[in-house]
């Protein structure tokens with residue numbers, strides 16, 4: 001096992017996070033390591049494609065679109081001395097997210113609409129990182145609002161973009177060009193790439209203020 | 210400037226601590242806080258860890274309550290089941306009618322095929338009824354207790370959703386379900402055809418109403434409808450069975466049947 005990021009390991013082309021916990025979404029667990037499945041988690045896909053994010057483990061992170069906590073569970077392994085504010089607005093997946101939050105001390109589960117950060121502005125502190133995966137047409141606008149409310153000046157963000165949810169009538173490459181342009185207008189672009197072959201017509205955009 | 214925070218209110222730089230459960234639910238602000246929430250709140254707690262431990266506990270508790278409420282949208286499932294059940298019952302009746310017609314003339318393989326189909330629909334209907342019973346007792350124990358799962362579910366279906374049912378006045382609940390046959394009757398009358406105008410809604414099939422003499426049914430229906438309105442609210446907001454409602458309805462029935 002080779003550590004390629006804090007608490008993230010690579011072995012024979014497979015990704016793992018170091019973890020004291022059991023399986024959350026059906027992933028394999030090998031003596032202290034949980035397999036991180038790139039088809040299930042876009043962040044795993046990005047890392048397997050060679051991109052790295054330098055986490056110290058102490059970060060405060062705001063996660064928008066936590067769903068049932070697949071990716072959140074691995075981030076909780078990575079930020080073992082930090083805090084994750086996990087926002088999700090759908091009740092069904094949230095039930096599973098709650099189970100995760102009950103066993104992990106570093107997850108604060110929040111059943112809120114990410115497009116209205118006002119409503120949780122007195123709950124979430126200033127954070128070092130915003131992660132967004134919400135497949136919504138106005139996801140960039142939602143990101144901007146949350147950055148305004150919560151991201152520290154020196155903070156960074158990572159978003160996952162699905163072409164079809166932004167605009168299903170234009171080609172994915174056109175959509176991605178437009179989205180990237182909008183991000184670059186206001187922020188610094190650190191990296192962007194497709195998530196193929198793990199997630200079709202998806203890209204990630206990694207940036208900072 | 211005032212700021213609403215999950216542990217209290219910051220008013221002109223003075224922190225007023227409020228019950229955390231209340232404060233958490235009112236932690237709204239129109240603009241970003243010009244300070245770090247954690248820095249302000251930390252002094253209230255033993256240490257950094259305690260801050261997060263408390264916040265997490267409250268978030269879990271409140272969001273768990275909210276999620277349960279949301280999941281009560283299982284009412285949509287009930288609505289779909291009631292619709293399916295009605296379709297099935299209609300097909301069954303139609304087939305039985307046709308079967309009788311045919312049987313009056315011949316008895317052969319074909320009539321057996323009809324028979325099998327009807328039995329099959331019967332079984333499906335029972336399965337759906339069981340499922341309605343299971344879900345209704347979970348999401349609406351009080352109206353289910355009062356009306357039986359099937360009638361209670363029909364009421365929910367006519368209202369459209371649990372939320373809408375809760376907002377209906379008792380007077381509306383009393384006649385609910387009669388609208389459809391009312392329109393049908395009115396349109397027949399318009400066309401110059403004969404029709405009976407219905408006087409009763411769904412709840413009139415309740416034994417406590419049907420077993421009473423005609424002159425007293427109206428009174429019982431009004432009383433029952435009022436209790437249903439209360440029961441529905443308890444189901445929606447708390448979801449726990451309240452025995453006293455059924456008791457009151459039973460007592461009123463006994464009074465009227467004397």
Ligand SMILES: C[S@@+](CC[C@H](N)C(=O)[O-])C[C@H]1O[C@@H](n2cnc3c(N)ncnc32)[C@H](O)[C@@H]1O
Pocket residue numbers: 040041042064065066067068069070071072087088089090093112113114115133134135136
């Ligand atoms: C693609 S899934 C996220 C998967 C998750 N990030 C993971 O990798 O484990 C998108 C989620 O975003 C949620 N979502 C969409 N719009 C939202 C909003 N405005 N506020 C909160 N959650 C939202 C959806 O309910 C859905 O669960």
